[in-house]
Amino acid sequence: MNNIKYKLQRFFRNRYGADPLGLALAGTSLILSILASITRIGLFSIISMIVMAYEIYRMFSKNYVKRRIENDHYMEYKTIAQRRWKVIRNSLRDRNNHYYMCPKCHQIVRVPKGRGKIEITCPSCRNKFVKKS
């Protein structure tokens, strides 16, 4: 019995485990499998299994560096997507200002409406870009 426990401990030692990308993959897989059961389209089920297999592969991987780089890329894309969403949401809510995202560092910049074409300087990275306000 102790031998099995020892072997399991050895197997799970130094494995990468779960991270935000892994959770996103698991969520995607779950949504796809629900879609597959509702729509009865087999393709969703196959894609769901592939995504889940990749997630499990990542969890048991010992290549920390590669998994970490993948997760960093995911977090970067997620941050940009969240900021894009925030720009859209703020633009809809605020009638007096325009919201833009700096093309270089993705900082959200607010400018007052009705000033015509203006050059905007990003407060974070000093990058200049031209937009209509």
Ligand SMILES: [Zn+2]
């Ligand atoms: Zn910037």
